[in-house]
Amino acid sequence: MPPRTLSVNGRQVTVDIEDDVRLLWVLRDVLGITGPKYGCGINVCKACTSHINGRAFNPCSVPVSRIGPTDEITTIEGLPDTVGADLHPMQEAWIDRDVPQCGYCQPGQIMAAVDLVKKVQADGGSITDDDIDEIRNMCACGTYARIREAIKQGAENM
Amino acid sequence: MQRRRFLGYLIAAPTLAVGAKLTGDSVLSAEALPSPTPEVSEVYDLSDLLLDSTRPTANLITIVVNSDGTVSFTIPRAESGQGITTTAAMLIAEEMGIDVSDVTVDLADARPELLFNQQTQGSASVISIYTPVRVAAALARGRLVEAAATILGDEAENLRTTGGRVLSTAGSSVPFAELAAAAANEVTREAITELKPVDEFEIIGTEQRRDDVVAAVTGRKKYTMDLDVPDALPTMIARPPTIKGTVESVNNLAQVKGMPGVTDVVEISTDAEPGRGTTSSAVAVRARTFGQCIDAVNALDISWGRGNVDGESDASILEQLRAADAPANLPSPGPLDEVGGQLPLVTEPVGDVLDGVGAVETIDQEFVFYWRSNAAMEPNVAIADVRDGEAEIWTPSQIPIVTQTQLAQVLDLPQSQVTVHVPRGGGAFGRRLFSDAALDAARVSKEIGKPVRLMWHRADECRAGRVHPMCISRVRATYSPTAGEVVSFEQRHTSVATDYTESFGDMITSQAAKLPFANELTLSQTVFLLTASVPYDLGAIALGYNEIFDFDRFATGSVRNLNNQDFRPAQELVVDQLAARLGEDPLEFRLDRVEDERAKAVLEAVRDEGGWGEDLPEGVAQGVVVHNEYKGSVAVLAEVDTRPGTAEREIPGATTGPRVRKVTVAVDVGLPINPLGLKAQMEGGVMTGISHVFTGSLHLRDGNFLEGSWDDYRYTRHWNAPPEIDVIVMPPSGDRPGGAGELAVGAATAAVACAYARAVGEMPTSFPIGHTKDVPFEVKDFVPPLPPSPTDGLEAYPAPSAAGPAFNPAS
Numbered sequence: 021m022p023p024r025t026l027s028v029n030g031r032q033v034t035v036d037i038e039d040d041v042r043l044l045w046v047l048r049d050v051l052g053i054t055g056p057k058y059g060c061g062i063n064v065c066k067a068c069t070s071h072i073n074g075r076a077f078n079p080c081s082v083p084v085s086r087i088g089p090t091d092e093i094t095t096i097e098g099l100p101d102t103v104g105a106d107l108h109p110m111q112e113a114w115i116d117r118d119v120p121q122c123g124y125c126q127p128g129q130i131m132a133a134v135d136l137v138k139k140v141q142a143d144g145g146s147i148t149d150d151d152i153d154e155i156r157n158m159c160a161c162g163t164y165a166r167i168r169e170a171i172k173q174g175a176e177n178m
Numbered sequence: 179m180q181r182r183r184f185l186g187y188l189i190a191a192p193t194l195a196v197g198a199k200l201t202g203d204s205v206l207s208a209e210a211l212p213s214p215t216p217e218v219s220e221v222y223d224l225s226d227l228l229l230d231s232t233r234p235t236a237n238l239i240t241i242v243v244n245s246d247g248t249v250s251f252t253i254p255r256a257e258s259g260q261g262i263t264t265t266a267a268m269l270i271a272e273e274m275g276i277d278v279s280d281v282t283v284d285l286a287d288a289r290p291e292l293l294f295n296q297q298t299q300g301s302a303s304v305i306s307i308y309t310p311v312r313v314a315a316a317l318a319r320g321r322l323v324e325a326a327a328t329i330l331g332d333e334a335e336n337l338r339t340t341g342g343r344v345l346s347t348a349g350s351s352v353p354f355a356e357l358a359a360a361a362a363n364e365v366t367r368e369a370i371t372e373l374k375p376v377d378e379f380e381i382i383g384t385e386q387r388r389d390d391v392v393a394a395v396t397g398r399k400k401y402t403m404d405l406d407v408p409d410a411l412p413t414m415i416a417r418p419p420t421i422k423g424t425v426e427s428v429n430n431l432a433q434v435k436g437m438p439g440v441t442d443v444v445e446i447s448t449d450a451e452p453g454r455g456t457t458s459s460a461v462a463v464r465a466r467t468f469g470q471c472i473d474a475v476n477a478l479d480i481s482w483g484r485g486n487v488d489g490e491s492d493a494s495i496l497e498q499l500r501a502a503d504a505p506a507n508l509p510s511p512g513p514l515d516e517v518g519g520q521l522p523l524v525t526e527p528v529g530d531v532l533d534g535v536g537a538v539e540t541i542d543q544e545f546v547f548y549w550r551s552n553a554a555m556e557p558n559v560a561i562a563d564v565r566d567g568e569a570e571i572w573t574p575s576q577i578p579i580v581t582q583t584q585l586a587q588v589l590d591l592p593q594s595q596v597t598v599h600v601p602r603g604g605g606a607f608g609r610r611l612f613s614d615a616a617l618d619a620a621r622v623s624k625e626i627g628k629p630v631r632l633m634w635h636r637a638d639e640c641r642a643g644r645v646h647p648m649c650i651s652r653v654r655a656t657y658s659p660t661a662g663e664v665v666s667f668e669q670r671h672t673s674v675a676t677d678y679t680e681s682f683g684d685m686i687t688s689q690a691a692k693l694p695f696a697n698e699l700t701l702s703q704t705v706f707l708l709t710a711s712v713p714y715d716l717g718a719i720a721l722g723y724n725e726i727f728d729f730d731r732f733a734t735g736s737v738r739n740l741n742n743q744d745f746r747p748a749q750e751l752v753v754d755q756l757a758a759r760l761g762e763d764p765l766e767f768r769l770d771r772v773e774d775e776r777a778k779a780v781l782e783a784v785r786d787e788g789g790w791g792e793d794l795p796e797g798v799a800q801g802v803v804v805h806n807e808y809k810g811s812v813a814v815l816a817e818v819d820t821r822p823g824t825a826e827r828e829i830p831g832a833t834t835g836p837r838v839r840k841v842t843v844a845v846d847v848g849l850p851i852n853p854l855g856l857k858a859q860m861e862g863g864v865m866t867g868i869s870h871v872f873t874g875s876l877h878l879r880d881g882n883f884l885e886g887s888w889d890d891y892r893y894t895r896h897w898n899a900p901p902e903i904d905v906i907v908m909p910p911s912g913d914r915p916g917g918a919g920e921l922a923v924g925a926a927t928a929a930v931a932c933a934y935a936r937a938v939g940e941m942p943t944s945f946p947i948g949h950t951k952d953v954p955f956e957v958k959d960f961v962p963p964l965p966p967s968p969t970d971g972l973e974a975y976p977a978p979s980a981a982g983p984a985f986n987p988a989s
Contacts, residue, residue, distance in 0.1 A: 037467070038438045038439070038470075040469075040473075040969075041439075041467055041469045041470065042469045042967050042971075043971075044469070045412075045467035045468050045469035045470075046467070048403075048467075048468075049412055049466065049467040049468060049469075050466075050467065052406070054397070054400070054401075054403070054404035055396075055397025055398075056397075057401075057555070057556070057604070058403070058468065058557070058633070059555050059556075059557075059636065059888065060636040060887045060888050060889075061468075061472065061635065061636060061964075061965070061967050062636075062887055062965050062966075062967060062968060062978070063967075063968050063971055063974060063978040064831075064887055064888050064889040064978055065555070065636070065887075065888040065889075066976075067555060072972065075975075076975055076976070077971055077972055077975050078971045078974075078975065079971065080967055080971065081967055081968040081969065081970065081971030081974065081978075082969070082971035082972050083969050086969075086972060095397065096395075096396065096397035097396070097397045097398075100396075107395075107396070111395045111396065114391075114395040115387065115391050115392060115395055118387040118388060118391055118854055118858070119391075119395070120259070120388060120390075120391055120394040120395065121259035121260070121261070121388075121605075121858055121862060122258050122259025122554065122555065122556070122602075122603065122604045122605040122606075123259065123388075123390065123391075123393075123394030123395075123399050123604070124259075124401060124554070124555040124556045124604030124605060125555045125604075126394050126395055127395070127397045130395060132976070149901050152896055153829065153896055153897045154829055154896070154897065154976065155896045155976070156831075156895065156896070156976050156977065157896070158555065158888050158893065158895060159555065159865075160553070160554050160555045160605045160607070160893060161259050161555075161605055161858075161862050162861055162862035162863070162864065162865025162866060162894060162899075163858070163861070163862070164861075164865060164894070164895075164896055164899035165861050165899060165900070165903045166858070166861070167896070168896075168899070168901070
């Protein structure tokens with residue numbers, strides 16, 4: 021199989037891997053990028069939520085062959101670079117509100133929140149409780165109340 | 179007044195290191211001390227007496243002052259999100275006069291010399307480390323002050339510590355960094371110290387963010403599967419289609435071994451109770467990526483043998499539970515006898531409560547609670563390297579010593595050759611009181627002679643994982659309408675056996691526990707009797723517990739808040755009925771009957787702050803309960819909206835239905851250490867309670883559970899979370915902290931259930947209420963065992979393309 025070129029967090033990387041391996045495992049097992057987490061492998065828990073060309077998606081359910089060399093993959097590790105800072109405003113809000121407990125789902129929660137806020141703002145609105153209600157990212161520690169506050173706070177600085 | 183003195187150790191090391199026993203026996207009485215003097219934190223030199231001391235120092239917890247002035251502590255507890263490392267850092271910072279951020283707390287490897295003192299369960303961590311950690315920190319501070327006295331030319335008693343420096347009265351100071359080596363000890367010796375008085379606390383009781391919050395939100399926090407262990411390749415397991423089934427044969431081994439990325443395929447025992455003889459087995463696959471493991475697991479053609487509970491379903495279990503339910507026998511004129519092998523606990527004698535109350539009326543109600551998973555977001559995981567007569571394991575165990583013991587047993591190695599590292603866990607909730615993943619990983623690694631990175635698939639968590647057992651709780655209460663009083667309250671709990679054998683930790687206990695009936699008679703009954711309570715004065719009270727099956731028929735375990743997640747909701751629903759029949763307000767009825775001042779205060783707090791009794795639209799109602807456990811009290815006031823406009827909202831694949839729209843919690847844990855972490859624990863307990871009431875359950879059908887992932891197993895999601903939640907942390911009511919991790923679960927479950935009952939005007943008697951309504955998902959295949967990963971992830975966001983319509987558990 022020919023080496024495949026990917027763009028991850030602003031860097032070009034080359035991997036040798038079969039076409040049908042889902043991107044999550046290419047990131048984690050081949051490239052050692054461990055911010056996106058496994059929680060279900062079937063696109064229901066959303067722990068692996070990352071961005072492709074600035075929009076949220078779930079790499080557990082995308083064969084690597086569907087990613088082109090010009091597609092920009094951003095994981096939680098690369099999120100601050102998208103705003104040219106040490107931390108994205110959403111991460112700052114997360115820290116301010118001390119959102120995480122175990123923390124395992126939080127990279128995915130943050131990536132989903134950033135996408136949602138961008139979408140709402142692009143439509144000319146501001147984030148509402150109803151918008152937040154539709155986020156699917158699962159948290160077994162039950163940090164939802166603080167996530168709700170942090171999204172509203174982070175959105176103000178986006 | 180003479181303050182209490184505590185014994186600790188100064189440890190020989192290049193920089194300052196001190197130790198304290200983790201057991202509670204280090205308190206010294208002042209009278210026992212040679213030449214006691216009143217100085218705070220003074221350290222006594224007993225080295226001459228103790229150079230050849232037989233007092234063991236191996237079982238100490240130690241605090242080290244590093245050459246850069248920071249402080250390190252290795253805690254023998256799991257950190258799975260509950261915040262114990264942050265709490266420990268606060269205790270050390272408080273006692274030493276150093277910033278919390280300058281204290282690093284890591285997790286200890288399995289340390290068998292600690293015996294019972296390395297388990298994380300029962301919301302006991304803060305309670306158990308509170309004094310020992312402060313003793314060690316106080317000793318360290320004392321040594322630093324002693325060393326500084328020489329440099330600053332001042333008496334030690336005039337010096338104070340703040341901001342990581344020792345300050346003299348004249349204003350000169352020296353940083354810990356310059357004292358770390360000077361304060362070091364050449365020999366290990368005993369020392370005694372005193373602790374900072376509660377009224378001088380500056381850090382304890384203040385809100386502190388988690389020590390790993392930045393790492394968590396930047397993706398830098400390392401969980402077990404993120405660790406860089408060379409050659410530890412991804413490994414997954416093909417499990418049987420029924421619970422505790424076995425492999426008869428693998429029919430295409432060579433083919434699967436030849437699949438892309440696959441390095442090894444091997445049959446292993448998955449017996450999680452080594453030494454007892456229940457055997458289950460499965461086939462493990464090691465490959466370059468987990469994705470290739472999933473494909474290879476599903477490609478395996480395996481002939482499976484019978485499982486352990488083939489043919490059992492919810493209905494057959496319910497029948498057996500009912501058959502084991504002992505008859506109620508209150509009110510009764512005399513002491514209760516043993517009934518049907520059951521040991522009733524009478525907390526209040528019947529005595530003369532029957533005198534003069536006239537005719538009594540009765541409420542007799544059975545409640546059913548279905549199976550629940552305590553699966554955390556991070557599945558069961560372990561890295562294992564078993565080669566050359568040694569084993570090195572990484573797993574986020576809540577009981578690392580038991581894990582180490584079991585590994586030694588199944589690997590046939592001396593315990594000293596088994597190292598168990600404890601990475602931070604992605605949630606635990608009791609799930610990691612079992613060593614299943616570590617045993618799986620070690621068995622595979624031993625068999626193939628290579629390191630492995632083993633992860634359970636989410637489907638394994640649902641179908642082969644530990645569960646909170648199905649149970650029934652029967653409540654029989656009598657009351658006198660003429661006297662306006664409750665006469666008797668009897669609650670009998672009957673459950674599928676809960677496996678408590680591992681959570682008791684000690685090898686000997688664990689082995690004894692595995693004798694026939696020992697689980698029920700020595701462990702389950704004990705756990706029940708130690709945790710079951712009725713916080714109200716309800717006349718004569720009798721409680722009892724029965725269980726069916728051996729402890730390991732199903733794979734059960736300790737799930738957050740144990741029996742109380744069912745026991746208390748059943749009880750509180752009947753308390754509401756009693757209040758209604760006696761014409762009293764539910765909150766005032768409880769307030770009149772709680773016997774504990776702290777419980778009264780938290781109830782009053784939620785009444786006053788949560789808007790109890792305010793006018794609400796039809797279909798919206800409140801529920802309130804109070805609960806005492808883990809040396810604390812919590813009251814929960816929940817408001818549930820069941821109106822059609824709310825309950826029938828449509829989010830694809832979501833559990834909609836009734837919405838808990840507002841929750842007020844008041845919590846008193848004695849001395850709160852970190853109110854921010856405490857609030858988080860309460861909020862988490864509420865989210866779990868909501869799941870317990872509405873949809874979080876497993877359906878047992880023909881020997882296995884139907885649920886195969888999240889979305890099937892419907893834990894609380896954003897769409898269920900209350901938009902408004904307020905946690906009131908009560909001011910300190912004592913000088914010691916209580917436990918918080920599980921405190922809110924049973925209380926929140928009960929409050930939400932009571933609110934729902936009032937909103938719809940009918941008391942639910944089966945939980946979660948959606949369990950018997952429908953199976954709101956397409957059941958995933960059992961063979962092959964893992965749901966294949968979809969390929970449409972670029973299009974299917976946010977909802978997966980398979981998401982069905984919303985499910986209303988109340989419709």
